Amino acid sequence: MSDISGLEQVQAMIAANAQPSIGRTLDFNLIEVGDGLAIFEGNPDERTYNPMGTVHGGYAATLLDSACGIATHSKLAPGQSYTTLELKVAYHRPITASTGSVRAIGTVTSIGRRVAFAEAKLMDANGRILASASSTLLVMPR
Numbered sequence: 001m002s003d004i005s006g007l008e009q010v011q012a013m014i015a016a017n018a019q020p021s022i023g024r025t026l027d028f029n030l031i032e033v034g035d036g037l038a039i040f041e042g043n044p045d046e047r048t049y050n051p052m053g054t055v056h057g058g059y060a061a062t063l064l065d066s067a068c069g070i071a072t073h074s075k076l077a078p079g080q081s082y083t084t085l086e087l088k089v090a091y092h093r094p095i096t097a098s099t100g101s102v103r104a105i106g107t108v109t110s111i112g113r114r115v116a117f118a119e120a121k122l123m124d125a126n127g128r129i130l131a132s133a134s135s136t137l138l139v140m141p142r
Contacts, residue, residue, distance in 0.1 A: 006076030036108035038070035045097045055095035060122050064133035067106025068118035072137045075111045079142050086136040093130045
């Protein structure tokens with residue numbers, strides 16, 4: 001698939017219902033992609049709890065990193081790849097199983113030949129921000 005753009009790659013993945021394995025493990029799915037945009041939806045439950053009885057921060061960080069990464073992937077030219085260099089996460093509200101479905105929306109703020117910058121928000125069904133992130137990503141040849 002290195003002869004098609006990143007957006008075409010991700011669109012083909014969604015069309016084939018070929019979700020990343022981490023999504024199966026943590027019960028989240030990529031539901032939408034556009035030019036510099038990625039939206040994931042997840043269903044946190046007790047399997048993702050920390051010892052304090054709330055969803056582990058790593059669950060939110062994983063959705064936010066995925067949203068930033070796939071938003072960046074959608075901007076890649078054929079033959080390019082990327083990796084996360086830095087992810088900064090802020091936690092705004094606790095998440096529990098009663099929070100219900102959550103949605104991570106990632107957008108690319110800028111992309112150059114070697115570096116991309118993206119941000120994402122994790123929200124509940126009422127649009128309240130649960131966590132947010134900014135990411136720096138390395139763009140490289142595949």
